[in-house]
Structures are given as C-alpha cells and as structure tokens.
Amino acid sequence: MSKVPVSSVLLVDGDIISRHALADYLRHCGYAVVEAANTDEAFVALSEESLSIDVILCEVTEVGSSSCFELAKWVRANRPELEVKLAGGLQMAADTAAELCETGPLAKRSYDPSAVVEYIKRLRAGRQL
C-alpha cells in the first residue's frame, strides 16, 4: 500500500504576520492549511472529526491554555498517526515549512527558503514602523 502524501497542515503560531507568511507559502506549495493562533484553537481543529490534518507545525512560543509541548504530547497519545513538527523560532519555522514543501505534494516545484525568511522579515520590519 503506497503512503498517502501529506496534504494538510495545521499551523499553530501566535504571530499573525509569521503565521500568514508561512501559511501562504505552504498553500503555494499545494497544502491545505488550517491556521490556529494558539493551542486552544489547535485542539478545536483536532477535535473536528471531518477535518483532515496530516502534519502539525507548531511554533513553541505561541500562547494558549496549553503549551506547544503539551499539544505535542497529547497528539502522540491520542492521534499517533499525525506528525508533529515543533519550531523554536521564526527561522526554524520557515525552514520547517520549506522542508514540508520540498517533500510535499508539489515536490517538483522549487522554492528558496531564504526568500521566505526575507519575506517574513520584511513583514515584521513593516510592522515595527
């Protein structure tokens, strides 16, 4: 039986600018993306049975009733079929997103991870003005 390709990502990030940039990037790579602003929203999405999620990408500094590590622990105990990728910072989140795109449904397309990071930096810089 062939492995079903990863096609849906639950992106958990408390920073709307980073979240949007990463989600936009992943969508351009062909993923369906569910955006959660915190772990509470992530649990709501995970509890929705009709919602298909293959991978969780969680930025560890986001806020919520539970930490990202508690979310990962819960997923491993209750939804072991899901892959959880924890990202410890913006650079790591961008790298992880780029890694997903390299191995994901549109693997033939090439993307420059550094361009994504630059995009996010520009958005962040604009917000600080």
Next chain:
Amino acid sequence: MMRPRLADEGRQRIMEAVSVTPAEAPHASRRYRILIVEDEVLIRMMIGEELRDVGYEVLEACNADEAAAILDTGLRCDLIISDVRMPGSMDGLGLLAYVRACHPTLPVIIASGHLPRIKAEACGATGFLAKPFAIDIVLVAVAQALERPHE
C-alpha cells in the same frame, strides 16, 4: 474536509461578480486581499477557504488585536469581514471604529448574531452579515462591498 460546497451555478455567479476565476487568480497581478477577523477557528477557516477558492487572497486574524496589528504593518487590505464578540482589547465594533479612524476608506463587513444591522451600519459598517449565514451569502456580500465606491 468539512467545507460546504456551493452549487456550480452559484459559484460561477460569484466568480463572474468578482471578475476572477480560480485558474486565473494565482497569476493575476493584483488580487483583492480580504482580512477575516473571527475567533472561531473552524468558521474562520471555512470562510477563508471559500474565499480563496474563488480567487481572493485571505488573511486570518483570531481577534481585533491581530487585525489591527496586520493593518499597522501597512500591508494592503481591500476588505475586512469581522465578527463582533471576540476576546481581546477590543471587539468587532472597536475594530470598526479603529478602521474608520485610521483607514477611513477601507470597507468593513460586520458579522453578528445579536447586533442589529442598523447599529452596525450606524457605526460605519459597509455591509452586514446576520449569523448564522450560508457561505454563498458571504461571497455575495464581499463582491458587493468591493464594488461599492469607497466614501
């Protein structure tokens, strides 16, 4: 996936109204960018996916504070769809007041299950969606708000 689907006829009507098609949209030089402000993640996702399907670019904010943060970046936004009751330092009407003060020409559609339309419009809303709503109603309201001349 849980997304309700529009009938083909309704989808075609909406796509004609916004003058884009899913096939054309990724290559268009400028797509309308819509900011959805909604604290219910599944509702936000459903609206976002439907709007993306017909060719819009969509940003998702979980509350008014996130919406204000994204507006403060100077990132172009063509329309806001906002819930009213949300956690954070301001609700949807607070966000509407902020937008009217700082981005007076930016159209805002207010979505609410308890607020009367007349109050939303009196506060400066461009459009109003009574919750619960069908997704095709959202698409029609979006097309109308974007076509309406900005005052």
